[in-house]
Amino acid sequence: MDIGTLIFAGGGLIFLVFVALFIRKQTQRRLPAPGVDPEKVLADHAGKDSADLDPFRDEADVPVPPAEAAPKQSLSAGLAKTKTGFMAKLNAVIFGRGLDEGLVDELEALLVTSDIGIRTAEKLLEGLKQDLSKQELKDPAAVKKRLEEKIRGIVAQKVAPLALDKGPTVLMVIGVNGVGKTTTIGKLAARYTQEGKKVVLAAGDTFRAAAVQQLEIWGERAGCVVVKGPNEADPASVIFEAIQKAKAEKADLCICDTAGRLHTKVNLMEELKKLKRVMNKAHEGAPHEVLLVLDATTGQNAITQARQFKEAVEVSSLALTKLDGTAKGGVVVAICDELGLPVRYIGIGEKVDDLRDFNADEFVGALFEET
């Protein structure tokens, strides 16, 4: 890294470190904290005497007890705490009560390889011992059945069909690069056009090369209008115009494509917020639905994606694409669980009719399918 970048980031980093230390301090006072001492770490790295660099060290400081000494947490008190020694605990408790260790391994492998994530997997498995009797725990079929039910319970979030009575209903489609936003829009447009609805598409991805042409081809396939701007147009004005047009033509639905963006890009997330405001300006109450598209091949990062997009623009539902592949998209279990976002659609191919409404039973069935 060059000095320029360092200066560039310096001010902020310093401040962040400050906040880190500050909050860490608060933490220490309230909770027997783990045996990590960031003050010391930072000091060590700075090559300074830690006592010299640590302004927080005062007599009111209780010595930090080792991690093992932390008080026993209630089982429901959050995933994070189940971390240390979970398998040991699980073995002691479940195994002690008769759940076969081989079965635990098998289930864990199944859950993790479907991208459910080790934390959610542990949480689910841990839940079993509360739900099942000693006798049932010995029965692999019963254990699996209960596990399936649990997952189904998490992902089966009620979601009403998209209401098309907002004259027009505005649907904002967002997500990271390459997840399938434009394709999903094309499929949706085709579906609603076939149902006799009038659909307008907004070519809001003015950034990626040929993104507009891509949407136009989908518009042709679906048989609906695509509103686009001149080259390198401002996405906000394209979207504004599209919604105006949808209003004027009394369309039922206006679907807005947006450029793919990583949730870590501050300016691009700000741009998304702006787009949302513009939609509301063009048509009060818009967007009526903010659809976050997730790629089923994505691993644990999808959780962060969902969290950040939700925070930025209040995502209302999810579309899970590429389920026609070998990936199972298990990460949505964690997303449904943590963020309460329902899955509305799934993508199962590249053709115009490869879109389905999400079905919890099918999803769970596929998770547990032998591959």
Next chain:
Amino acid sequence: MFGNLEDKLSEILKKVRGHGTLSEDNIKEALRDVRLSLLEADVHFTVVKDFINAVKERAVGQEVKASLTPTQDFIRIVSEELTKIMGGRAAELDLKKKPPVIILMMGLQGSGKTTTTGKLALRLKGQGKKPLVVPADVQRPAAIDQLKTVAGQVGVDCYDTKPGMKAPDIAKLALAQADRQGQDVVLVDTAGRLAIDLELMEELREVKGILNPHYTLLVVDAMTGQDAVNVATEFKNQIGIDGVVMTKLDGDARGGAALSVRAVTGAPIYFAGIGEKMEALEVFYPDRIAQRILGMGDVMSLIEKTSQAYDVKQAKAVAKKLKTDEFTLEDFKEQMQMIRKMGDMKSLLGMIPGMGQAMKKLGNSGPDPDKEMKRIEAMINSMTKAERADADLLNGSRRKRVAEGSGTTVAEVNSFLKRFKESKKMMKRLAKMGPGGLRGMMRGF
């Protein structure tokens, strides 16, 4: 160098000291931690299993040398095993072969093949090559246009694929054209495809047969989960893989897919895509990704985030204020707002070495850093302008007012102000160290 994992391990391995050797028992917890870290980073389940077994096998029975701490011993083993899989040094394409050097790009839908093709062409052009890029993605709408546009942007020749052409024909004709035009590199972009799509895989085999490429590169999205192993296995078995490009590494995915793909293919990872711009392609550094996968404080991406949120002027202004002791509560509030823009505090703090583990441990019951920030903000909001400019004005009765106004307690206000002052001192010292000092501070990460 192993950041928070190292902290955690040293805690655990303290117990080993005095035992003399590493045993299965005394490294159990450490191994469990490594395992969890890898799984959370999306490394494939069985790859993790093999890795943990390899580490265990090597570690158990090792004598803990008096000169080294057990932590260092253990970490050395973990890191050596990781390096074994990841490959130690950055790999480079050998372009000195008889021209034209032919490179075939393949991968799943949306992994970034087209963009990477453009980036690679630009890079090779910069090395004095005369590349021809070939749009052979006849599946996705406007994919051909996309590559043509990209080629125009980076100023390289592009084969003029016509609608309706078949991929193998494109390959044939493009090769002939490359010969005629004396292009020394040919980069062929193909449609994204699932490895279970037999028809499309057959097409790819055919294209490969015609091209007889020097390099068949698999393009893998860094955010890929467990499926990376299936993808790599299938593409390897059905097509053959000479190398890998990891894309979208500018995000905050831990990139465990890199480890999975390496373990399966053994092929070198040549490049890392780190942004949407055409210049955003880097040589892939195995050691960096190894650290990232292990979840060590990700200072690099923290810095990246910071530099996105701040402009240079702001950063300089803050640094100056810190140095000269002019940093006020108002500045503090502004800073907090800037940082809030960068993402949620929990994940930001997780990037600071030593903090990640602490944050995780806090779980849901501990103080939520984001809420904590809001409380602080509320306190500052309840202060007058003069108070914000000079915290010393805040006497007992003023503090009481602030506490009431912000829905906090006087004790909380007191503690905040105390820490504000203390931290200011420390930040001043850090700021004075300047970039050099900061660099020193970060060298270990």
